[in-house]
Amino acid sequence: MSLYDKIFPPRKIVLSSGKTVFRPASRLPLIALILVFLTVLSVKITGFDMRVLLERGNQFFVILGMMVPPAFSYSSQVWKPLFDTIKMSLLGTVVGAVLVIPFAMAASTNIIKSPAVVSIMRLFLSIVRTLPTLVTALIATYVFGLGTLAGTTAIAVFTFAYMGKILYEEIETADMGAFEAMEAIGATKVRAFVSAIIPQVLPSYISNGLFCFEGNVRYAAILGYVGAGGLGLILNEKLGWREYPSVGMILIMLFVAVFLIESVSRYCRRKLV
Protein backbone atom coordinates (compact mmCIF):
# COMPACT_ATOMS: atom_id res chain seq x y z
CA MET A 1 0.00 0.00 0.00
CA SER A 2 1.60 3.22 -1.15
CA LEU A 3 1.49 6.58 0.57
CA TYR A 4 -1.08 7.89 -1.90
CA ASP A 5 -3.46 5.06 -1.04
CA LYS A 6 -3.16 5.88 2.66
CA ILE A 7 -4.11 9.52 2.14
CA PHE A 8 -6.89 8.80 -0.33
CA PRO A 9 -8.30 5.42 0.78
CA PRO A 10 -9.59 3.09 -1.96
CA ARG A 11 -13.32 2.91 -2.47
CA LYS A 12 -14.99 -0.21 -1.13
CA ILE A 13 -17.46 -1.90 -3.48
CA VAL A 14 -19.68 -4.81 -2.37
CA LEU A 15 -20.48 -7.07 -5.30
CA SER A 16 -23.84 -8.82 -5.66
CA SER A 17 -22.14 -12.08 -4.68
CA GLY A 18 -21.27 -10.55 -1.30
CA LYS A 19 -17.57 -10.19 -2.07
CA THR A 20 -15.89 -6.86 -1.37
CA VAL A 21 -13.37 -5.37 -3.78
CA PHE A 22 -11.32 -2.19 -3.50
CA ARG A 23 -11.07 0.37 -6.22
CA PRO A 24 -7.94 2.49 -5.70
CA ALA A 25 -8.43 6.23 -5.94
CA SER A 26 -7.51 7.73 -9.28
CA ARG A 27 -4.00 9.17 -9.60
CA LEU A 28 -5.22 11.66 -12.16
CA PRO A 29 -5.60 14.66 -9.80
CA LEU A 30 -2.02 14.30 -8.57
CA ILE A 31 -0.58 13.96 -12.08
CA ALA A 32 -2.70 16.82 -13.36
CA LEU A 33 -1.60 19.02 -10.46
CA ILE A 34 2.08 18.33 -11.18
CA LEU A 35 1.64 18.93 -14.91
CA VAL A 36 -0.28 22.18 -14.40
CA PHE A 37 2.34 23.43 -11.94
CA LEU A 38 5.20 22.64 -14.34
CA THR A 39 3.34 24.18 -17.27
CA VAL A 40 2.65 27.41 -15.37
CA LEU A 41 6.27 27.58 -14.26
CA SER A 42 7.48 26.97 -17.81
CA VAL A 43 5.13 29.53 -19.28
CA LYS A 44 6.43 32.08 -16.78
CA ILE A 45 10.09 31.37 -17.43
CA THR A 46 10.01 30.99 -21.19
CA GLY A 47 7.59 33.88 -21.75
CA PHE A 48 5.17 31.78 -23.78
CA ASP A 49 2.59 34.12 -25.25
CA MET A 50 -0.26 32.93 -27.43
CA ARG A 51 -0.98 36.50 -28.57
CA VAL A 52 2.46 36.89 -30.10
CA LEU A 53 2.03 33.57 -31.85
CA LEU A 54 -1.36 34.55 -33.30
CA GLU A 55 -0.31 38.05 -34.30
CA ARG A 56 3.07 37.28 -35.79
CA GLY A 57 2.69 33.60 -36.65
CA ASN A 58 2.60 34.37 -40.36
CA GLN A 59 6.18 35.70 -40.11
CA PHE A 60 7.27 32.08 -39.75
CA PHE A 61 6.40 31.42 -43.37
CA VAL A 62 8.29 34.42 -44.74
CA ILE A 63 11.63 32.62 -44.99
CA LEU A 64 9.90 29.46 -46.14
CA GLY A 65 8.21 31.48 -48.87
CA MET A 66 11.51 32.97 -49.98
CA MET A 67 12.91 29.46 -50.49
CA VAL A 68 10.36 28.90 -53.26
CA PRO A 69 11.26 28.54 -56.04
CA PRO A 70 14.55 26.87 -55.11
CA ALA A 71 17.65 27.79 -57.11
CA PHE A 72 18.06 24.72 -59.29
CA SER A 73 21.24 26.11 -60.83
CA TYR A 74 22.90 25.88 -57.42
CA SER A 75 22.38 22.13 -57.19
CA SER A 76 25.73 21.36 -58.89
CA GLN A 77 27.56 22.77 -55.86
CA VAL A 78 25.48 20.80 -53.34
CA TRP A 79 26.52 17.31 -54.47
CA LYS A 80 29.96 17.28 -52.84
CA PRO A 81 28.87 18.48 -49.37
CA LEU A 82 25.85 16.19 -49.55
CA PHE A 83 28.03 13.17 -50.26
CA ASP A 84 30.47 14.37 -47.58
CA THR A 85 27.57 14.35 -45.11
CA ILE A 86 26.53 10.85 -46.11
CA LYS A 87 30.12 9.57 -45.97
CA MET A 88 30.65 11.19 -42.56
CA SER A 89 27.56 9.56 -41.13
CA LEU A 90 28.29 6.18 -42.70
CA LEU A 91 31.87 6.02 -41.44
CA GLY A 92 30.92 7.48 -38.05
CA THR A 93 28.12 4.96 -37.61
CA VAL A 94 30.36 2.01 -38.54
CA VAL A 95 33.22 3.11 -36.27
CA GLY A 96 30.94 3.87 -33.33
CA ALA A 97 28.90 0.69 -33.70
CA VAL A 98 31.99 -1.53 -33.88
CA LEU A 99 33.86 0.19 -31.05
CA VAL A 100 30.95 -0.18 -28.66
CA ILE A 101 30.77 -4.00 -28.83
CA PRO A 102 33.32 -4.75 -26.07
CA PHE A 103 31.86 -2.01 -23.86
CA ALA A 104 28.33 -3.32 -24.30
CA MET A 105 29.62 -6.80 -23.53
CA ALA A 106 31.16 -5.54 -20.29
CA ALA A 107 27.93 -3.77 -19.36
CA SER A 108 25.73 -6.88 -19.57
CA THR A 109 24.91 -8.53 -16.27
CA ASN A 110 24.66 -12.00 -17.81
CA ILE A 111 28.18 -11.95 -19.30
CA ILE A 112 30.13 -10.14 -16.58
CA LYS A 113 29.30 -11.32 -13.10
CA SER A 114 30.98 -8.54 -11.15
CA PRO A 115 28.40 -5.81 -10.38
CA ALA A 116 31.13 -3.17 -9.96
CA VAL A 117 32.40 -3.54 -13.56
CA VAL A 118 28.87 -3.52 -14.93
CA SER A 119 27.79 -0.41 -13.06
CA ILE A 120 30.98 1.48 -13.95
CA MET A 121 30.50 0.59 -17.62
CA ARG A 122 26.86 1.66 -17.52
CA LEU A 123 27.70 4.94 -15.85
CA PHE A 124 30.35 5.55 -18.51
CA LEU A 125 27.87 4.83 -21.31
CA SER A 126 25.26 7.09 -19.66
CA ILE A 127 27.69 9.97 -19.34
CA VAL A 128 28.76 9.65 -22.98
CA ARG A 129 25.09 9.59 -23.91
CA THR A 130 24.36 12.84 -22.11
CA LEU A 131 27.02 14.76 -24.04
CA PRO A 132 25.18 16.80 -26.69
CA THR A 133 26.38 15.87 -30.19
CA LEU A 134 26.94 19.49 -31.04
CA VAL A 135 29.30 19.90 -28.10
CA THR A 136 31.20 16.75 -29.10
CA ALA A 137 31.49 18.14 -32.62
CA LEU A 138 32.73 21.49 -31.35
CA ILE A 139 35.35 19.82 -29.17
CA ALA A 140 36.33 17.60 -32.11
CA THR A 141 36.86 20.64 -34.33
CA TYR A 142 39.33 22.01 -31.76
CA VAL A 143 41.17 18.70 -31.54
CA PHE A 144 41.13 17.55 -35.18
CA GLY A 145 40.77 20.89 -36.91
CA LEU A 146 37.85 22.03 -39.05
CA GLY A 147 36.57 19.46 -41.48
CA THR A 148 34.89 16.14 -41.94
CA LEU A 149 37.12 14.27 -39.47
CA ALA A 150 35.60 16.26 -36.62
CA GLY A 151 32.08 15.50 -37.84
CA THR A 152 32.89 11.81 -38.22
CA THR A 153 34.22 11.71 -34.67
CA ALA A 154 31.13 13.40 -33.27
CA ILE A 155 28.84 10.98 -35.08
CA ALA A 156 30.94 8.02 -33.95
CA VAL A 157 30.65 9.17 -30.32
CA PHE A 158 26.89 9.62 -30.64
CA THR A 159 26.47 6.19 -32.26
CA PHE A 160 28.69 4.66 -29.58
CA ALA A 161 26.43 5.99 -26.83
CA TYR A 162 23.16 5.17 -28.56
CA MET A 163 24.11 1.66 -29.69
CA GLY A 164 25.74 0.84 -26.36
CA LYS A 165 22.53 1.01 -24.38
CA ILE A 166 20.49 -0.88 -26.95
CA LEU A 167 23.15 -3.53 -27.41
CA TYR A 168 23.59 -4.40 -23.73
CA GLU A 169 19.83 -4.60 -23.28
CA GLU A 170 19.74 -6.92 -26.28
CA ILE A 171 22.56 -9.09 -24.95
CA GLU A 172 20.83 -9.41 -21.60
CA THR A 173 17.70 -10.83 -23.17
CA ALA A 174 19.65 -13.38 -25.25
CA ASP A 175 19.25 -17.09 -24.52
CA MET A 176 22.19 -18.09 -22.31
CA GLY A 177 21.99 -21.88 -22.81
CA ALA A 178 24.47 -22.10 -25.68
CA PHE A 179 26.85 -19.68 -23.93
CA GLU A 180 26.90 -21.74 -20.75
CA ALA A 181 27.34 -24.97 -22.69
CA MET A 182 30.36 -23.55 -24.52
CA GLU A 183 31.89 -22.26 -21.28
CA ALA A 184 31.33 -25.68 -19.71
CA ILE A 185 33.36 -27.44 -22.41
CA GLY A 186 36.22 -25.00 -21.90
CA ALA A 187 35.70 -22.08 -24.26
CA THR A 188 36.86 -18.66 -23.12
CA LYS A 189 34.29 -15.94 -22.48
CA VAL A 190 35.13 -14.10 -25.70
CA ARG A 191 34.99 -17.28 -27.81
CA ALA A 192 31.66 -18.29 -26.28
CA PHE A 193 30.34 -14.76 -26.80
CA VAL A 194 31.32 -14.79 -30.48
CA SER A 195 29.77 -18.18 -31.19
CA ALA A 196 26.75 -18.20 -28.92
CA ILE A 197 25.56 -14.66 -28.29
CA ILE A 198 26.51 -12.81 -31.48
CA PRO A 199 24.32 -14.91 -33.84
CA GLN A 200 21.35 -14.14 -31.59
CA VAL A 201 22.04 -10.45 -31.30
CA LEU A 202 23.30 -9.75 -34.83
CA PRO A 203 20.00 -9.14 -36.69
CA SER A 204 18.72 -6.56 -34.23
CA TYR A 205 22.21 -5.05 -33.92
CA ILE A 206 22.42 -4.42 -37.66
CA SER A 207 18.83 -3.23 -37.73
CA ASN A 208 19.49 -0.70 -34.96
CA GLY A 209 22.72 0.34 -36.65
CA LEU A 210 20.84 1.10 -39.86
CA PHE A 211 18.22 3.03 -37.91
CA CYS A 212 20.96 5.02 -36.20
CA PHE A 213 22.56 5.72 -39.60
CA GLU A 214 19.27 7.16 -40.88
CA GLY A 215 19.13 9.56 -37.98
CA ASN A 216 22.81 10.39 -38.28
CA VAL A 217 22.44 11.64 -41.86
CA ARG A 218 19.99 14.21 -40.56
CA TYR A 219 22.20 15.04 -37.61
CA ALA A 220 25.31 15.38 -39.77
CA ALA A 221 23.58 18.19 -41.62
CA ILE A 222 23.60 20.25 -38.40
CA LEU A 223 27.21 19.58 -37.50
CA GLY A 224 28.51 21.78 -40.31
CA TYR A 225 27.25 24.72 -38.30
CA VAL A 226 30.20 24.39 -35.92
CA GLY A 227 32.59 23.78 -38.81
CA ALA A 228 32.55 20.00 -38.71
CA GLY A 229 32.14 19.64 -42.47
CA GLY A 230 29.32 18.52 -44.70
CA LEU A 231 26.06 20.09 -45.71
CA GLY A 232 25.71 22.30 -42.64
CA LEU A 233 28.72 24.33 -43.78
CA ILE A 234 27.11 25.61 -46.97
CA LEU A 235 23.69 25.75 -45.30
CA ASN A 236 25.08 28.08 -42.66
CA GLU A 237 26.86 30.14 -45.31
CA LYS A 238 23.78 30.55 -47.49
CA LEU A 239 21.62 31.39 -44.48
CA GLY A 240 24.15 34.00 -43.46
CA TRP A 241 24.04 35.59 -46.92
CA ARG A 242 20.25 35.30 -46.97
CA GLU A 243 20.31 33.38 -50.25
CA TYR A 244 17.11 31.57 -49.39
CA PRO A 245 16.48 30.00 -52.83
CA SER A 246 19.83 28.19 -52.46
CA VAL A 247 18.86 27.13 -48.93
CA GLY A 248 15.65 25.71 -50.37
CA MET A 249 17.66 23.75 -52.94
CA ILE A 250 19.96 22.33 -50.24
CA LEU A 251 16.98 21.31 -48.11
CA ILE A 252 15.23 19.63 -51.04
CA MET A 253 18.33 17.63 -51.92
CA LEU A 254 18.80 16.65 -48.27
CA PHE A 255 15.16 15.57 -48.14
CA VAL A 256 15.51 13.40 -51.24
CA ALA A 257 18.75 11.86 -49.95
CA VAL A 258 17.22 11.11 -46.56
CA PHE A 259 14.13 9.67 -48.24
CA LEU A 260 16.20 7.33 -50.43
CA ILE A 261 18.39 6.21 -47.52
CA GLU A 262 15.35 5.58 -45.33
CA SER A 263 13.63 3.55 -48.04
CA VAL A 264 16.69 1.36 -48.62
CA SER A 265 17.34 0.93 -44.92
CA ARG A 266 13.70 0.15 -44.15
CA TYR A 267 13.80 -2.53 -46.85
CA CYS A 268 16.98 -4.04 -45.33
CA ARG A 269 15.55 -3.90 -41.81
CA ARG A 270 12.38 -5.64 -42.87
CA LYS A 271 14.46 -8.44 -44.37
CA LEU A 272 16.59 -8.70 -41.22
CA VAL A 273 13.99 -9.07 -38.52
Added chain:
Amino acid sequence: MNKQIEKAYEERPRNTVYQITVSVIVLALILWSGSAVDFSGSGLGGLKIAGNILNGILHPDRKLLFNLTVQGVPYLLLETVCIAFLGTIVGAFLAIPLSFLSASNLMPAPIAYLSRLVIMAVRTIPAFVYGLMFIRVSGPGAFTGLLTMSVCSIGMVSKMYIEAIEDLDTRILESLDACGCNTFQKIRYGILPQLIPNFASTVIYRFDINLRDATVLGLVGAGGIGAPLIFAMNAYRWNEAGAILVGLVVLVLIVEYISTKIRVKLARG
Protein backbone atom coordinates in the same frame (compact mmCIF):
# COMPACT_ATOMS: atom_id res chain seq x y z
CA MET B 1 24.50 -40.85 -35.44
CA ASN B 2 27.69 -38.94 -36.16
CA LYS B 3 27.42 -39.74 -39.87
CA GLN B 4 23.92 -38.30 -39.85
CA ILE B 5 25.09 -35.11 -38.21
CA GLU B 6 27.95 -34.78 -40.65
CA LYS B 7 25.59 -35.34 -43.56
CA ALA B 8 23.18 -32.75 -42.29
CA TYR B 9 26.09 -30.37 -41.80
CA GLU B 10 27.25 -30.94 -45.36
CA GLU B 11 23.78 -30.23 -46.65
CA ARG B 12 23.29 -27.02 -44.70
CA PRO B 13 21.84 -24.21 -46.76
CA ARG B 14 24.63 -22.19 -48.34
CA ASN B 15 24.26 -18.84 -50.04
CA THR B 16 27.90 -17.95 -50.53
CA VAL B 17 27.23 -15.74 -53.55
CA TYR B 18 24.70 -13.69 -51.63
CA GLN B 19 26.98 -13.33 -48.62
CA ILE B 20 30.00 -12.34 -50.72
CA THR B 21 27.95 -9.76 -52.65
CA VAL B 22 26.64 -8.18 -49.45
CA SER B 23 30.12 -8.13 -47.90
CA VAL B 24 31.65 -6.54 -51.01
CA ILE B 25 28.95 -3.88 -51.12
CA VAL B 26 29.34 -3.07 -47.43
CA LEU B 27 33.15 -2.97 -47.66
CA ALA B 28 33.01 -0.77 -50.76
CA LEU B 29 30.63 1.63 -49.01
CA ILE B 30 32.92 1.86 -45.97
CA LEU B 31 36.01 2.46 -48.12
CA TRP B 32 34.09 5.05 -50.15
CA SER B 33 33.04 6.83 -46.98
CA GLY B 34 36.64 6.86 -45.78
CA SER B 35 37.58 9.10 -48.69
CA ALA B 36 35.80 12.07 -47.12
CA VAL B 37 38.04 12.17 -44.07
CA ASP B 38 41.06 14.42 -44.21
CA PHE B 39 43.64 14.14 -41.49
CA SER B 40 45.44 17.34 -42.45
CA GLY B 41 43.90 19.48 -39.72
CA SER B 42 44.94 17.34 -36.79
CA GLY B 43 48.31 17.43 -35.14
CA LEU B 44 50.13 18.00 -31.90
CA GLY B 45 48.14 21.18 -31.25
CA GLY B 46 45.03 19.07 -31.07
CA LEU B 47 46.40 16.92 -28.27
CA LYS B 48 47.29 19.98 -26.21
CA ILE B 49 43.81 21.41 -26.68
CA ALA B 50 42.28 18.07 -25.72
CA GLY B 51 44.32 18.21 -22.51
CA ASN B 52 43.09 21.74 -21.81
CA ILE B 53 39.48 20.71 -22.37
CA LEU B 54 39.80 17.74 -20.06
CA ASN B 55 41.45 19.94 -17.46
CA GLY B 56 38.64 22.47 -17.68
CA ILE B 57 35.97 19.84 -17.34
CA LEU B 58 37.71 18.31 -14.33
CA HIS B 59 38.09 21.74 -12.70
CA PRO B 60 34.74 23.39 -13.35
CA ASP B 61 34.22 27.01 -12.44
CA ARG B 62 32.60 26.61 -9.02
CA LYS B 63 31.48 30.22 -8.82
CA LEU B 64 29.43 29.78 -11.99
CA LEU B 65 28.15 26.35 -11.01
CA PHE B 66 26.63 27.52 -7.73
CA ASN B 67 25.71 31.03 -8.82
CA LEU B 68 22.01 31.53 -8.10
CA THR B 69 21.47 34.63 -10.26
CA VAL B 70 20.12 34.71 -13.80
CA GLN B 71 23.61 34.13 -15.23
CA GLY B 72 24.34 31.11 -13.06
CA VAL B 73 24.22 27.50 -14.17
CA PRO B 74 21.19 26.53 -12.00
CA TYR B 75 18.95 29.19 -13.56
CA LEU B 76 20.14 28.36 -17.08
CA LEU B 77 19.38 24.70 -16.45
CA LEU B 78 15.93 25.57 -15.13
CA GLU B 79 15.29 27.62 -18.27
CA THR B 80 16.45 24.72 -20.43
CA VAL B 81 14.15 22.30 -18.61
CA CYS B 82 11.23 24.67 -19.07
CA ILE B 83 11.94 25.10 -22.79
CA ALA B 84 12.22 21.34 -23.24
CA PHE B 85 9.10 20.65 -21.15
CA LEU B 86 6.78 23.10 -22.87
CA GLY B 87 8.34 22.42 -26.28
CA THR B 88 7.70 18.71 -25.87
CA ILE B 89 4.10 19.27 -24.80
CA VAL B 90 3.33 21.63 -27.69
CA GLY B 91 5.03 19.25 -30.13
CA ALA B 92 3.14 16.29 -28.69
CA PHE B 93 -0.18 18.04 -29.29
CA LEU B 94 0.80 19.10 -32.81
CA ALA B 95 1.74 15.51 -33.61
CA ILE B 96 -1.67 14.05 -32.69
CA PRO B 97 -3.65 15.15 -35.79
CA LEU B 98 -0.71 14.40 -38.10
CA SER B 99 -0.32 10.88 -36.77
CA PHE B 100 -4.04 10.10 -36.99
CA LEU B 101 -3.92 11.31 -40.60
CA SER B 102 -1.01 9.00 -41.41
CA ALA B 103 -2.26 5.87 -39.66
CA SER B 104 -2.87 3.43 -42.49
CA ASN B 105 -5.60 1.54 -40.63
CA LEU B 106 -7.77 4.65 -40.30
CA MET B 107 -7.11 6.68 -43.43
CA PRO B 108 -7.17 5.80 -47.14
CA ALA B 109 -3.70 5.03 -48.45
CA PRO B 110 -3.07 8.25 -50.46
CA ILE B 111 -3.83 10.54 -47.50
CA ALA B 112 -1.73 8.41 -45.17
CA TYR B 113 1.17 8.45 -47.62
CA LEU B 114 0.93 12.19 -48.18
CA SER B 115 0.90 13.08 -44.50
CA ARG B 116 3.85 10.74 -43.93
CA LEU B 117 5.74 12.74 -46.56
CA VAL B 118 4.80 15.95 -44.73
CA ILE B 119 6.11 14.53 -41.45
CA MET B 120 9.35 13.53 -43.16
CA ALA B 121 9.78 16.98 -44.65
CA VAL B 122 9.20 18.56 -41.24
CA ARG B 123 11.86 16.25 -39.79
CA THR B 124 14.42 16.95 -42.48
CA ILE B 125 14.74 20.70 -41.95
CA PRO B 126 17.54 21.17 -39.39
CA ALA B 127 16.79 22.76 -36.03
CA PHE B 128 18.74 25.95 -36.61
CA VAL B 129 16.76 26.73 -39.78
CA TYR B 130 13.57 26.53 -37.73
CA GLY B 131 15.24 28.67 -35.11
CA LEU B 132 15.90 31.40 -37.68
CA MET B 133 12.31 31.21 -38.91
CA PHE B 134 10.86 31.51 -35.43
CA ILE B 135 13.13 34.39 -34.46
CA ARG B 136 11.11 36.46 -36.93
CA VAL B 137 8.01 35.54 -34.95
CA SER B 138 9.05 36.00 -31.35
CA GLY B 139 12.54 37.50 -31.32
CA PRO B 140 15.58 35.90 -29.69
CA GLY B 141 14.93 34.24 -26.35
CA ALA B 142 13.41 31.26 -24.64
CA PHE B 143 10.06 31.55 -26.44
CA THR B 144 11.74 30.98 -29.80
CA GLY B 145 13.59 28.00 -28.36
CA LEU B 146 10.32 26.51 -27.19
CA LEU B 147 8.68 26.87 -30.61
CA THR B 148 11.71 25.43 -32.39
CA MET B 149 11.84 22.49 -30.02
CA SER B 150 8.15 21.74 -30.49
CA VAL B 151 8.44 21.63 -34.28
CA CYS B 152 11.57 19.48 -34.06
CA SER B 153 9.75 17.02 -31.79
CA ILE B 154 6.90 16.42 -34.24
CA GLY B 155 8.80 13.99 -36.47
CA MET B 156 9.83 11.38 -33.93
CA VAL B 157 6.77 11.73 -31.71
CA SER B 158 4.31 11.28 -34.56
CA LYS B 159 6.27 8.30 -35.87
CA MET B 160 5.86 6.54 -32.51
CA TYR B 161 2.20 7.66 -32.24
CA ILE B 162 1.50 6.12 -35.65
CA GLU B 163 2.91 2.80 -34.49
CA ALA B 164 0.71 2.91 -31.38
CA ILE B 165 -2.38 3.75 -33.40
CA GLU B 166 -1.71 1.02 -35.95
CA ASP B 167 -1.32 -1.51 -33.12
CA LEU B 168 -4.78 -0.68 -31.73
CA ASP B 169 -6.73 -3.80 -30.82
CA THR B 170 -10.01 -3.34 -32.69
CA ARG B 171 -11.63 -6.39 -31.12
CA ILE B 172 -12.12 -4.39 -27.94
CA LEU B 173 -14.14 -1.83 -29.89
CA GLU B 174 -16.26 -4.59 -31.38
CA SER B 175 -17.04 -6.04 -27.95
CA LEU B 176 -17.91 -2.57 -26.65
CA ASP B 177 -20.21 -2.23 -29.65
CA ALA B 178 -21.82 -5.54 -28.71
CA CYS B 179 -22.43 -4.22 -25.18
CA GLY B 180 -24.26 -1.27 -26.69
CA CYS B 181 -21.75 1.51 -25.96
CA ASN B 182 -22.06 4.80 -27.79
CA THR B 183 -19.18 6.46 -29.67
CA PHE B 184 -18.03 8.52 -26.70
CA GLN B 185 -17.93 5.48 -24.45
CA LYS B 186 -16.05 3.51 -27.10
CA ILE B 187 -13.39 6.21 -27.26
CA ARG B 188 -13.21 6.58 -23.47
CA TYR B 189 -13.07 2.86 -22.60
CA GLY B 190 -11.83 1.30 -25.84
CA ILE B 191 -9.29 3.63 -27.42
CA LEU B 192 -7.89 5.95 -24.74
CA PRO B 193 -6.73 3.19 -22.34
CA GLN B 194 -4.78 1.62 -25.21
CA LEU B 195 -3.22 4.81 -26.50
CA ILE B 196 -2.47 6.92 -23.42
CA PRO B 197 0.31 4.77 -21.89
CA ASN B 198 2.05 4.56 -25.28
CA PHE B 199 1.66 8.25 -25.98
CA ALA B 200 2.82 9.25 -22.50
CA SER B 201 5.84 7.00 -22.75
CA THR B 202 6.77 8.52 -26.12
CA VAL B 203 6.40 12.06 -24.82
CA ILE B 204 8.55 11.37 -21.77
CA TYR B 205 11.22 9.79 -23.96
CA ARG B 206 11.15 12.77 -26.29
CA PHE B 207 11.50 15.11 -23.30
CA ASP B 208 14.76 13.33 -22.47
CA ILE B 209 16.04 13.84 -26.00
CA ASN B 210 14.91 17.47 -26.12
CA LEU B 211 16.74 18.23 -22.90
CA ARG B 212 19.91 16.82 -24.43
CA ASP B 213 19.43 18.61 -27.74
CA ALA B 214 18.63 21.96 -26.16
CA THR B 215 22.22 23.07 -26.83
CA VAL B 216 21.40 23.28 -30.54
CA LEU B 217 19.12 26.23 -29.78
CA GLY B 218 22.09 28.17 -28.47
CA LEU B 219 23.36 28.43 -32.05
CA VAL B 220 20.61 30.82 -33.04
CA GLY B 221 20.29 32.59 -29.68
CA ALA B 222 17.06 30.82 -28.78
CA GLY B 223 17.60 30.66 -25.03
CA GLY B 224 18.63 27.95 -22.64
CA ILE B 225 22.04 26.64 -21.80
CA GLY B 226 23.32 26.31 -25.37
CA ALA B 227 24.43 29.88 -26.03
CA PRO B 228 26.55 30.36 -22.87
CA LEU B 229 28.13 26.94 -23.44
CA ILE B 230 29.08 27.68 -27.05
CA PHE B 231 30.31 31.18 -26.18
CA ALA B 232 32.49 29.76 -23.42
CA MET B 233 33.89 27.13 -25.75
CA ASN B 234 34.54 29.57 -28.58
CA ALA B 235 36.40 31.83 -26.15
CA TYR B 236 38.47 28.87 -24.84
CA ARG B 237 37.15 29.45 -21.30
CA TRP B 238 37.20 25.75 -20.53
CA ASN B 239 36.49 26.09 -16.82
CA GLU B 240 33.21 27.81 -17.57
CA ALA B 241 32.35 25.31 -20.29
CA GLY B 242 33.25 22.56 -17.83
CA ALA B 243 30.91 23.98 -15.19
CA ILE B 244 28.02 24.17 -17.66
CA LEU B 245 28.73 20.68 -19.02
CA VAL B 246 28.88 19.17 -15.54
CA GLY B 247 25.56 20.80 -14.67
CA LEU B 248 23.98 19.55 -17.90
CA VAL B 249 25.30 16.00 -17.53
CA VAL B 250 24.07 15.71 -13.93
CA LEU B 251 20.66 17.13 -14.85
CA VAL B 252 20.23 14.80 -17.82
CA LEU B 253 21.27 11.79 -15.75
CA ILE B 254 18.72 12.64 -13.03
CA VAL B 255 15.92 13.28 -15.53
CA GLU B 256 16.77 10.09 -17.41
CA TYR B 257 16.64 8.07 -14.19
CA ILE B 258 13.22 9.45 -13.26
CA SER B 259 11.80 9.11 -16.76
CA THR B 260 12.98 5.51 -17.10
CA LYS B 261 11.21 4.72 -13.82
CA ILE B 262 7.98 6.30 -15.04
CA ARG B 263 8.18 4.60 -18.43
CA VAL B 264 8.74 1.18 -16.93
CA LYS B 265 5.70 1.77 -14.74
CA LEU B 266 3.64 2.84 -17.76
CA ALA B 267 4.71 -0.20 -19.78
CA ARG B 268 3.80 -2.64 -17.01
CA GLY B 269 0.51 -0.91 -16.21
